[in-house]
Amino acid sequence: MRVSVLGLGYVGCVSAACLAGRGHQVVGVDVNQAKVDLVNAGKAPVVEERIGELVAEVVGTGALRATADVREAVLDSEVTLVCVGTPSEPNGSLCTTYLERVTEQIGAALAERGGRQTVVYRSTMLPGTCLNLLVPILEKYVGGTAGVDFGVAVNPEFLREGTSVRDFFDPPKTVIGELDPASGDAVAALYDGLPGEVFRVPVPTAEAIKYADNAFHGLKIGFANELGAVCQALGVDSHQVMDVFLADRKLNISPAYLRPGFAFGGSCLPKDLRSLVHAARRADVSVPILAHVLPSNSDHLQRAVDLVERTGKRRAGLLGLSFKPGTDDLRESPLVELAERLYGRGYDLRIYDANVSLSRLLGANREYIETRLPHLAQLLADSVAEVLEHAEVCLVGTSDPAVLSALPHGDGPVLIDLVRLPDAEVRRAEQGYMGLAW
Ligand code: NAD
Numbered sequence: 001m002r003v004s005v006l007g008l009g010y011v012g013c014v015s016a017a018c019l020a021g022r023g024h025q026v027v028g029v030d031v032n033q034a035k036v037d038l039v040n041a042g043k044a045p046v047v048e049e050r051i052g053e054l055v056a057e058v059v060g061t062g063a064l065r066a067t068a069d070v071r072e073a074v075l076d077s078e079v080t081l082v083c084v085g086t087p088s089e090p091n092g093s094l095c096t097t098y099l100e101r102v103t104e105q106i107g108a109a110l111a112e113r114g115g116r117q118t119v120v121y122r123s124t125m126l127p128g129t130c131l132n133l134l135v136p137i138l139e140k141y142v143g144g145t146a147g148v149d150f151g152v153a154v155n156p157e158f159l160r161e162g163t164s165v166r167d168f169f170d171p172p173k174t175v176i177g178e179l180d181p182a183s184g185d186a187v188a189a190l191y192d193g194l195p196g197e198v199f200r201v202p203v204p205t206a207e208a209i210k211y212a213d214n215a216f217h218g219l220k221i222g223f224a225n226e227l228g229a230v231c232q233a234l235g236v237d238s239h240q241v242m243d244v245f246l247a248d249r250k251l252n253i254s255p256a257y258l259r260p261g262f263a264f265g266g267s268c269l270p271k272d273l274r275s276l277v278h279a280a281r282r283a284d285v286s287v288p289i290l291a292h293v294l295p296s297n298s299d300h301l302q303r304a305v306d307l308v309e310r311t312g313k314r315r316a317g318l319l320g321l322s323f324k325p326g327t328d329d330l331r332e333s334p335l336v337e338l339a340e341r342l343y344g345r346g347y348d349l350r351i352y353d354a355n356v357s358l359s360r361l362l363g364a365n366r367e368y369i370e371t372r373l374p375h376l377a378q379l380l381a382d383s384v385a386e387v388l389e390h391a392e393v394c395l396v397g398t399s400d401p402a403v404l405s406a407l408p409h410g411d412g413p414v415l416i417d418l419v420r421l422p423d424a425e426v427r428r429a430e431q432g433y434m435g436l437a438w
Pocket of ligand 1: 008009035098102158161268
């Protein structure tokens with residue numbers, strides 16, 4: 001199929017490259033010319049396992065190209081996938097500005113194009129956004145009826161950054177919210193042959209399923225971390241507790257997100273919890289459990305700061321900065337928040353993250369670092385060794401094998417383990433080792 005993918009961020013870039021890899025003819029679109037240029041040069045604008053090779057390959061065969069022109073891309077497509085961002089507004093509500101703007105652009109192109117095309121929203125949005133906000137925009141521009149003159153579907157994305165290419169080809173599930181069967185068929189055809197169950201549901205149900213996923217992930221992490229903190233205070237190994245808890249097959253609980261460790265973050269879980277709670281508040285629905293997941297997460301982050309304070313050292317190191325290993329994504333990273341809390345308390349801090357350094361070199365996240373985190377940019381080191389040499393106390397916030405193999409035993413800085421290192425059992429007996437996830 002001829003497909004346009006609007007937005008070449010983490011979701012759009014992976015969707016575009018993977019669809020091109022499956023034989024579709026794909027044009028990716030972004031307002032950010034730097035991302036367009038990177039893709040056309042055969043380079044990925046995000047750091048992810050396998051994405052660099054895949055973009056090089058599909059751009060090389062001509063299956064993927066990029067442009068900054070929405071109109072040109074939509075005119076030439078049968079299906080348009082919308083993958084623009086939906087961040088939080090300052091009050092926690094969902095920002096739909098990018099969705100509205102791109103929908104106007106699509107509408108204008110569809111009005112010119114003629115023939116039936118399907119607009120598929122992959123961006124995360126609250127139930128009702130598609131039918132109440134976006135479909136009226138499309139109908140106004142096109143001068144026709146959604147589900148008749150053009151198709152509309154919601155197809156939420158369940159990729160996990162760090163393993164998103166793998167997740168695309170082996171999805172946990174495919175959810176298609178369809179306005180009419182033909183719209184659903186167009187989406188199903190994109191993924192035909194991929195494993196995993198396909199659920200065809202009403203549009204608002206598809207929107208809500210994504211929130212069920214992300215709210216539950218946040219809840220599980222918060223639960224595991226609170227339990228871990230209590231266990232640690234009572235001298236119990238929380239991982240052993242969870243091992244046995246999860247071994248109860250009758251409970252049939254997935255271990256994912258249930259390992260006590262560091263706080264969660266990233267561009268999805270916090271903002272999706274925030275907008276869900278905001279929407280509940282507006283609808284006058286009391287949601288005390290959901291409303292306390294983010295405060296619980298913030299308290300957990302503070303435990304790491306408290307551990308550093310307990311050491312009494314002032315020269316600190318931080319290994320890892322992106323929100324999890326395998327990605328360069330710094331948005332709402334708990335390690336960024338940790339660095340900021342330490343920096344704010346006057347610690348002499350150095351930070352190293354291999355993916356962030358690589359991405360900065362490529363130019364992918366350079367603007368984000370320079371505009372949003374200039375105070376941290378000056379603290380970035382070039383190697384693990386540089387951080388270890390500087391630090392009297394070093395926080396290990398990544399399980400990147402290259403970092404783990406460089407960590408000293410015994411001598412060197414006090415290590416504060418945020419990720420429960422694979423050799424945590426051995427290290428617990430050593431001097432100068434503290435863990436957040438015991
Ligand atoms: P992102 O910020 O990395 O990418 C969005 C891109 O859209 C940016 O490059 C931006 O320049 C571009 N854009 C904005 N307006 C545009 C326009 N009018 N035309 C063309 N391009 C435009 O965001 P992301 O992380 O890829 O997330 C996108 C959506 O997918 C969000 O709704 C998010 O909640 C959801 N989602 C993200 C993930 C994830 O792991 N990142 C997973 C599942 C769902």
